[in-house]
Amino acid sequence: MKYAELIMLTMLVIGCACETEQPENKPVVRLDKEKKAELNHWMVRNDSAMIVYVSDSLGLDTIADSRGLWVTIHKDGEKNAKIVKENSTVTIAYNISDFVTGEKFYSSKKQGAKKIHLVQTDEPHGLVEALQGKREGVRATVILLPDKAFGLVGDGEKIIGRRIIRYDFEILKVE
Numbered sequence: 332m333k334y335a336e337l338i339m340l341t342m343l344v345i346g347c348a349c350e351t352e353q354p355e356n357k358p359v360v361r362l363d364k365e366k367k368a369e370l371n372h373w374m375v376r377n378d379s380a381m382i383v384y385v386s387d388s389l390g391l392d393t394i395a396d397s398r399g400l401w402v403t404i405h406k407d408g409e410k411n412a413k414i415v416k417e418n419s420t421v422t423i424a425y426n427i428s429d430f431v432t433g434e435k436f437y438s439s440k441k442q443g444a445k446k447i448h449l450v451q452t453d454e455p456h457g458l459v460e461a462l463q464g465k466r467e468g469v470r471a472t473v474i475l476l477p478d479k480a481f482g483l484v485g486d487g488e489k490i491i492g493r494r495i496i497r498y499d500f501e502i503l504k505v506e
Contacts (some may be wrong), residue, residue, distance in 0.1 A: 401474035408466025413505035420448045422504040430495040455480045470501040
């Protein structure tokens with residue numbers, strides 16, 4: 332099944348699960364908590380399979396870690412470089428795109444480098460998790476499942492919901 336078809340099917344199921352008034356001749360489909368959890372598990376499994384397939388075709392050596400992040404390190408930071416900690420402020424160069432289609436959303440070349448205070452940020456929590464423990468100078472790619480990126484609704488601007496996001500970044504400065 333193609334990714335777009337999978338998204339449409341998922342949205343149809345979710346749409347059916349919403350509690351809205353239906354004409355008398357149409358039954359309302361409601362998912363209980365167990366069925367919603369099962370659907371979510373199915374979507375995550377399919378998203379993960381998509382990541383493996385696309386990573387292989389792009390030649391990315393991407394491996395899922397224990398937090399559900401798919402990270403590829405392209406360049407390590409220097410051994411004596413500052414390390415990103417939980418309360419750090421980090422400046423990064425970045426490119427954000429759709430992992431499956433390659434559609435580009437945002438780039439530091441257009442918007443400028445991002446300064447992110449990890450404790451108080453609107454950035455996806457998957458990015459924050461990916462930055463922690465890395466050294467200044469690291470250049471990496473992190474693939475974020477929708478629940479670690481922009482979720483069901485997207486970012487309200489360019490990124491629609493349920494997108495697998497590719498976040499290429501370089502840590503320029505750690506404070």
